Amino acid sequence: MYKERALTYSVLAHIRNKATLAKGTLDIFIPLIKRVISKMNLENIHSGKNIIEIKNYSDNLYNIDFPIPVLRKLLQIIAEECNSSGEKKFILYNDDAFVISEYLFTEFEVIIKTHKDEINSLEKLFKDFCESSDIKDFKSESIFKFIEKNKYSLSRYFSQSELTNGEDFTLEAEFVDFFKKFPPLYDQLKKIYLGSLLSSYIEYNPSNVKMGVELLLDTNFILGLLDLNTPESTHTCRTLIEIACNLGYKIRVLTDTIDEMRLLLKAKSENFSESFLVKKVYPEDIYNACDRRKLSRVDLERIADNLEAEFPKYSITIIYDTTKYKNIAKYSDEYKSLKKIRSSERSAMHDAIALNYVKHIRKKNIYDFENVNCWFLNNTINREGSTTYDPHGKQPYAIKADDLLNIIWLSNPKTTEQYDHSDIADIGLASLVSLTLNDSLPKATIIQELDDNIHKYASEILDDTDIVKLASRIANKQLKDIESINKLAKTDKEEFVKRLEKEADKQKKIDNARFERLEKEVNKIIQKSEELEKIRENYELKTKNNDEFVSSLKTENKEKDETIKELKDKLDSIEKNQKLEKKDEIIDNELKKWRNKSWRELFICLLLLLLSVACILYISNWSHIKAMEYIYSFKTNVLITSIVGLLVMIFNGFVLKSLYDKYRNYSNIENFKKSIKIPKELDE
Secondary structure (H helix, E strand, C coil), rough: CCCHHHHHHHHHHHHHHHHCCCCCCCCCHHHHHHHHHHHHHHCCCEEEECCCHHHHHHHHCCCCCHHHHHHHHHHHHHHHHCCCCCCEEECCCCCEEECEEECCCCCCCCHHHHHHHHHHHHHHHHHHHHHHCCCCCCCHHHHHHHCCHHHHHHHHHCCCCCCCCCCCCCCHHHHHHHHCCCCCHHHHHHHHHHHHHHHHHHCCCCCCCCCCEEEEECCHHHHHHHCCCHHHHHHHHHHHHHHHHHHHEEEEEEEEHEEEEHHHHHHHHHHCCCCCCHHCCCCCCHHHHHHHHCCCHHHHHHHCHHHHHHHHHHEEEEECCHHHHHHHHHCHHHHHHHHHCCHHHHHHHHHHHHHHHHHHHCCCCCCCCCCEEEEEECCCCCCCCCCCCCCCCCCCCEEEEHHHHHHHHHHHHHCCCCCHHHHHHHHHHHHHHCCCCCCCCCCHHHHHHHHHHHHHCCCCCCCCHHHHHHHHHHHCCCCCHHHHHHHHHHHHHHHHHHHHHHHEEEHHHHHHHHHHHHHHHHHHHHHHHHHHHHHHHHHHHHHHHHHHHHHHHHHHHHHHHHHHHHHHHHHHHHHHHHHHHHHHHHHHHHHHHHHHHHHHHHHHHHHHHHHHHHHHHHHCCCCHHHHHHHHHHHHHCCHHHHHHHHHHHHHHHHHHHHHHHHHCCCHHHHHHHHCCCCCCCCCC
């Protein structure tokens, strides 16, 4: 069942990557339903009383549910397309009865065959992976069940239901994580994941995203944002923040969250040189980010001291006054339930404060995702008690970063069109693997105790490689009785060391066996994948060549029409150029008239100035010395100096400025051009 559905997901991803959703979000399903009609026709099913017959056939073929309203819409589109030429190949009646008349659709058969081979190869590889890990109790199809797990995670938001598809997928998560370094295989896994999300279009029918939503960031989200988690986590958090800012979301953080994060970073800096096993077991641990980024204890302390300075870079606003929410949280049901599952009362109180803040912003219970105006946003860690399913259909208060990103992408792909589909799949799969592996790990205190015991009693015997092997066995749940091993360290140190050496040796044997067995299979699959890609390319090339041949035949019949059209276009172009020339001539003439007014004003002012000077010289008997004395005598006359000052101001402020604006102020010139009245026949 899951293998057939995985095949459908893979084909959906192929259609999505080769096309666009510009016409409508349901377009990617049209080829699937066309194929159903074609197969029914080949099986001599030429009519039906109701489209429920088509639905049953498609549900069995693809193993996904096509709701009747969605199927009806798809069939209407297909009927319009098939019958546009006048030939009735597929008819859908108003009462949902239908008729199929020699309808064939084989466009995707080669593609489906290649994807089916890929799915079978993945299933075989997963089986080999399990057997090489010395694991007997497994189901080979469960890898596909695991990849579509995120789709079920979205159901709590879209359909207010708690759908599940299993509990423990540690082995499957290890498989995906192991093959991330083999792009051809990992790309196949990403296609299945992407297709599972795309299938949500028909099952959940997500609506457009809401603008102006408030996001309250959790500690683990900020760690990812500041690159103190895994690289994948950082990519997820920064991508979501960028999209959220573009959508006009308000991004907030409580001062209590900053305090919690600062305490966490200080604690990590204090134990900086004492933790080795912990960071190998927990890939999301801050110490791993420190190793990757070459950060020291001092760097961690510096980050802790300067947290607030980082937030403006991501448009994050700090909420300083949280007294009201603290007082409510102390006596809240959230705090009582969180105390039972959190590592400390402080952590439980922090989450209770955050949840009560979200409740305050929402003001009432909200049942539809699109109406939610505030979320408590976390990253990969499952905030139990805040994201859990509500039997009455109420939306949870918290949401995981990858879930929100997926919903935004599904609701309106155009909002994230700058992000490649591969990015969405990368983010989702990385989160899925991280969350699954994290949930399966023992408590950090138990691992830390084992780490301390290794430092005390086995550091000289076990090297770093051995400790890494032990970490792998713990992460893979192959070493479960860690508490008993810790007790052994207190009672029999020699036996404690022997037990660790034995476990490390077991993992070495598993790694060697896995490498020997999987190397050949991986090479086979990569080679086959390359062959399949060539088949796909050849098929698409043949299809393209056929289309070109048909197109060439049509072209021959249309040569005359095209020649006539070309001549007409040339005439239109000449006429258009003539109109533009006349239009430009009118604009140039009007522009000259407009500027000439300012030149006339300047000429009049200069003429008046010359006449004034000549008059003064005449009164002074053409003596320039007497003329200067005469002019100086005006300084004592307030009325004359005021008039002269006013005339100078008018000259500078109006006459010269007018001339400057008409030659140098380009916005002023453009505005004038717009005001020029152009004859209608030239302005078309």
